[in-house]
Amino acid sequence: MQTVIAFILIFGSLVFFHELGHFLLAKRAGIMVREFAIGMGPKIFGMTKGETIYTLRLLPIGGYVRMAGEDTDTVELQPGYRVALITNEDNIVEKIILNQKTHYQNVIFLEVERADLERELWIEGYDEDDQFVRYNVSRTALVVENGMEQMIAPLDRQFNSKSVGARAMAIFAGPLFNFILAFFIFLIIGLIQGIPSEEPIIAEVIDNNVASSAGIMEGDKVVRVNGQAISTWEQLSEQIYDNPNKAITFEVERETGNEIIELTPKQVVQEDGTTYGQIGVMRTMEKNPLQAVVYGVEETYNMIVLIGTLVGKLVTGQFSIDALSGPVGIYKTTETVVTFGLYNVLYFAAMLSVNLGIMNLLPLPALDGGRLLFFAVEAVRGKPIDRQKEGMVHFVGILLLMILMVVVTWNDIQRFFF
Structure with a gap:
């Protein structure tokens, strides 16, 4: 039970801080965050606050921050589409209901002629009296489809509308927060246990x-x-x-x-x-707050250098892929580390945090480093790479990463159980 609790706390903390980095820098840039998720796969728990839904998902293999405009989450109302509208006292649309069966009261039924839900925010068409009408749409209007509500994303709130620098910082912030987490873990060790004399x-x-x-x-x-x-x-x-x-x-x-x-x-x-x-x-261990800060910086730096060197050896073939560990391997290592006490668990968590940060910075499709590479190319070219082509590259990258995860997990299972 100790191992399970330690594994959940360690893994959850690493993923949480990684995604928190993306989340905070995205919000700072004015990007709408649709979802903040810990875990992957089916949703176990969800809570909506403001424009973001915070979810806990079944599979402990990562997490994500879904930003507006990153995927096909924008709503396009085609001519002839019939919708129901709810307006406020100023006759501005607050809700757009995409099916005719609705329990809402005082709705306006409209056959859409044209709509702009990204730039000028309006919708026009024919009402039930066959009169041509036009309504302004609120920046926080909700689109309701099959009982699910989602806020529209004006263009200036979308990820791809931001500068290359703002987008790059929102992506880089994930690994950066893993390094920051490692620093704070080492700082806590230094403050409580002391600094090695x-x-x-x-x-x-x-x-x-x-x-x-x-x-x-x-x-x-x-x-x-x-x-x-x-x-x-x-x-x-x-x-x-x-x-x-x-x-x-x-x-x-x-x-x-x-x-x-x-x-x-x-x-x-x-x-x-x-x-x-x-x-x-x-x-001997010495307790000194200032030295603890220095210790946190030095240990984080040393860990970055150590893991960076190992990753370099893996890339150049000096390190076997069989040495990699997935969730099963991390769990079994946690089982061993727990027996050596709290400080060893904290040190292990800091090491994993740095490892997660570095691995995500590798310039591979679907990883943060891969996305940063595309931003670098965009900065040099002066224009973005075609979104569909970039999306296809990342999709292939995700498939390859999933295959790698299966291979690593199978190696872990053979190593520890056979």
């Missing part, structure tokens, strides 16, 4: 381990290893890491004087067969 001072000795058996004590400051001077924790770690199953000599500084201690780091074998040494000690 650079000094080679032992803060904790784990029971029944190499260090405790050898006589290492809390508060010991390691000054030499095998006669080599030690001034930082990293230097101490390297000596332990590089000497599995090899006897080494510690010189530690205590209040009672310096002591010489011999020990042999335990050999730990990783999945790829490589080994490293471990003795079972923890470093």
Whole structure:
């Protein structure tokens, strides 16, 4: 149950912040957001607030922000189409009902001759007395079809009407918010747990381990290893890491004087067969709000560099696709990480957030990076690429991503259950 809760919280947070970035920058640019969705597939829950419906969907494989004008969500009223209109006290249309069976009172039936629901906002045609009439349409008018209401989207509220820069920022904001989330997670770790000290001072000795058996004590400051001077924790770690199953000599500084201690780091074998040494000690943690901010920035940057390097190796073929993990793999890793405590769960969440941000910035169709690439081409050409051609490229990209998701998920299932 712990794993399920942790997985839902981690995955939900990553997707929520990613989509929140798109949402906030779209709203800032004046773009109408039709839907803010967490998850994909069938809707489990929906709540409408203002012009946006907020939904929770069944499949935990992502989310989306649907903006007006991105797809075929605009309403076109063709000549001869019969509609019912509801107007306000100023005789401005507030609702357009696209079928004749309606429970609304005081409606005006109209056979449409022409309509403009994007630029000048009007509708004209013949009423029940066969009189030609024209009505202005409110910018917030609702179109009702089969009982479902949707607000019209004036051209200036549509995604494609905005400048290249505004559209690019609305798309880039998703990955950006994943990096921001990672920063805040590292900041929280730094504020609560503290910042790792650079000094080679032992803060904790784990029971029944190499260090405790050898006589290492809390508060010991390691000054030499095998006669080599030690001034930082990293230097101490390297000596332990590089000497599995090899006897080494510690010189530690205590209040009672310096002591010489011999020990042999335990050999730990990783999945790829490589080994490293471990003795079972923890470093000192310092609590300082300013240092926590610096720690958040540095850890986020280091994580971006690390994952960016791994992605680069994947692209160049130095990294196998079999190493990728989907939702199943993330769930199984979460199951392991949960056993190591809250801070490890938070660190894992920050890593995933950076990973999601970087993967979405790859210049591939259907990903945010692919869309940014189209915007870059548009900026250079001075005009957009044909929307239908771009849509087809993204559609193919979605199909390929779905195939990749199936392959990765199948690999996860074989890896963990067979």
